[in-house]
Amino acid sequence: MQNQKSKIVAIAAxxxxxxxxxxxxxxxxxPEDMKHFRDxxxxxxxxxGRKNFESMGRALPGRPTIVxxxxxxxxxxxxxxxxxxxxxxxxxxxxxxxxxxxxGGGEIYTVALPYTDQLDLTLIDDDKPAxxxxxxxxxx
Numbered sequence: 001m002q003n004q005k006s007k008i009v010a011i012a013a014x015x016x017x018x019x020x021x022x023x024x025x026x027x028x029x030x031p032e033d034m035k036h037f038r039d040x041x042x043x044x045x046x047x048x049g050r051k052n053f054e055s056m057g058r059a060l061p062g063r064p065t066i067v068x069x070x071x072x073x074x075x076x077x078x079x080x081x082x083x084x085x086x087x088x089x090x091x092x093x094x095x096x097x098x099x100x101x102x103x104g105g106g107e108i109y110t111v112a113l114p115y116t117d118q119l120d121l122t123l124i125d126d127d128k129p130a131x132x133x134x135x136x137x138x139x140x
Contacts, residue, residue, distance in 0.1 A: 010119050011101050012122070015124050015128055016125065049067070085111045
């Protein structure tokens with residue numbers, strides 16, 4: 001069997017200002033978008049930064065969860081912990097030859113963008129105040 005490269009997909013809902021979150025919470029919680037996120041990511045590994053993961057409070061069911069953190073002592077039951085985006089991608093590719101999803105937060109999207117094959121963005125015609133942003137993807 002040929003070893004194929006998993007497609008790396010960044011998935012997010014962002015406003016016109018590329019805003020993602022504020023005060024460690026999503027600023028857009030649209031039921032149809034949340035369903036799309038669940039349906040798209042179910043069965044595939046997800047890569048999250050520590051702060052984004054902690055804002056969710058738990059590993060999402062049906063998706064192997066990989067958390068990227070600089071904290072070498074960090075551990076959380078039910079998730080794999082790595083310390084670089086490259087290690088996260090390598091671990092995810094061991095688990096799934098089809099798709100890997102980058103789910104945030106802002107810093108993880110930024111470091112993962114050079115490795116990303118596809119953007120799955122819900123663009124919202126709004127500019128809610130945010131303190132976390134999706135990176136500039138104009139060159140994508």
